[in-house]
Amino acid sequence: MKQNGKIKDFLLWTVLAIVLGLIVSFAFLPLLGVDPVDSLKIMLTETFSDKFTMGNILIKTTPLILTSLAFAFTYKANLYNIGAQGQFYVGCICAVATTLALQTKLPGVVVLLLAFAASILGGGLTGLLIGFLKAKFNANEFLVSMMSTYVVQYVMQLLLRTALQEPKHEYLKTAYIDNSAWLPKIIPGTSVSLGIVIALAAAIFIWFILYHTSLGYRVRVTGLNQDAARMSGISPKKMCMTAFFISGAIAGLAGFTEINGMQHMLLTGFESDIGSYGIGIAIMASANPIGVIFAALLFGTLQVGGTALGHSTDAPASVIDVMLGFVMLFVLMSFFVRRKLEIRKLKHQKLQKGEA
Template identity: 50%
Template sequence: MDKKTRDIFITSFLAILFGLICSGIMILFLGKNPISTFALLFSSMFRDGYTIGEIFVKATPLIFTSLAFAFTFKANLFNIGAQGQFYIGSLVAASISLLIPHAIAIPIAIIMAFILSGIWGGLIGFCKARFKANEFLISMMSTYVALNLMNYLLRTVLLESKGEYPQTDSLSKNTWLFKIVPHTRLHVGFILAIVVAILIWLLLYRTTLGFRIRAVGQNQEAARMSGVNPELIFVFAFFISGGLAGLAGVTEVNGVQHMLLQGFNPSIGSIGIGIAILANANPIGIIFASILFGALQVGGTIMGQISGVPSSIIDLMEGFVMVFVIISYFIRNKWEINREKKLLTEGVK
């Protein structure tokens, strides 16, 4: 193992440890014993197969939304609207699955959700390219448009047959994403997420198109002088980004909820941003970071149910871990530079 990889393991471990210590202090303020609370947290995460499966179920949509943020981030663009694109994807997936109650609905839903939420995202890129609009604001505000569009549809054409709650009827079992591990909720969407993450990595780092996206992100003017049209890249990057967030809608609707509910999963967009930053926008790193956050969510929910510590302590813990992971990134850099300096000094002598 080279020194760089060693550094990553050491610092990531320490970051998580410090995150736990800090949130432990917060638990002390609640008058609970942090050690036993954490013991409960970890034991509850792994208490049975179902719960372990749950970790990956929670990680699946997070992989997609953090990929969505990471992809535009590579072009030096900020897509804050993954939440809205996720809702568009959910709407498309639910509508198609209700219209076509057969297994064929699954691939159609995946493709259409990608394309339509891609267009929804691509519009942000278009506004940026055409009107020099600030993509940060537009993408953020587009979430509210998507949310209200969903609410409207859930109260009108998509409203359940009973007409009581703003939600759709249950989807036909044919359109559910099939389970890959029996006796859990873990569905094939997780595999899809991993495959997509690898494809995104290939696109960014092994194709000339991905190279151009990164070049625009690092030096737009040099890219333009080399024949690249940055405006087209804006639209394309936002299209892919929106599509990725839309896929999270398919896996949540067809894989977990099996219906569309009003305002469900309200924070997977923002957690996705955190995960992407934590993983330094690396698609492969995102897979692992998402699993970590999935685990924290699962453990936190159970802990809240049985120990009396509010499960929101988990949000706090995620926050602390994130802060320390970001700090560790700079520490690693510093170590690397010091090593180079030492080599040089020795070389000179």
């Protein structure tokens, strides 16, 4: 009962914070010369006007679920994987390289399975390297994971200029992958691919691992208290490397869903904010894998609605980031306020017991 009460309080505070964040963000629109009431109407009507546009919400949501899961998993171990963007790029590189190399030699289903495995392995090994540096040398995983993104970006730029560049060598992108290696579309009349199903399955799988397996228990115990975990026979260093490997693998999987499910090629500057959005979504969902699904869906909806607003008004493209930023700010403020109220409540209860 007590746990259910905490969940209800969390949901109530989070929904309230989201609503307030949206209200404040719309209140800022007049400063940009845009009417907030008209903007709201445009966002609601355009975002849900037809099946194709609504499908775009799911397309935006797919990689957001996976990159936020990547941050959430290490967060449960009291670790911070800020490099999901880089691991996402590694997944993209592995997926497109595997697909281009094998698409004329093997059946499409086999190529998809191999690209799926390559992206997971590539992202996982990238994460494992960060975890190893943390476990072996006590390197700051925040900084190492963040800087790893820049390293991967430069490697990707090099590959797009050399081994992976399209045949004519005119643009910094790869050739298009053959449609036999595309993830199948699952909703007629839209571009929604099987990637959304993979992302949802990944969220449920990570939730199951965290809360219904011994591995998840060890990860969470390590996050709560490393000394207690060590005395219980759990190796914090091993859990650090394991958590980062799984985290990187999830982010790498996002690369596969984007390359084989949506873009069908890799190019420079590709989805450059996917990692930072993932961090915000994970924080909004309190690192709960199921909560991540709904938080990512909200972000995806705001992205599609913000794009529609930019097309229909004079609002700049940055209006999307303003909205998402205000929502995140109010969610973080709600955590702080809720924590303060809980501390005050505990102090009041102690005083009452003392008087009794």
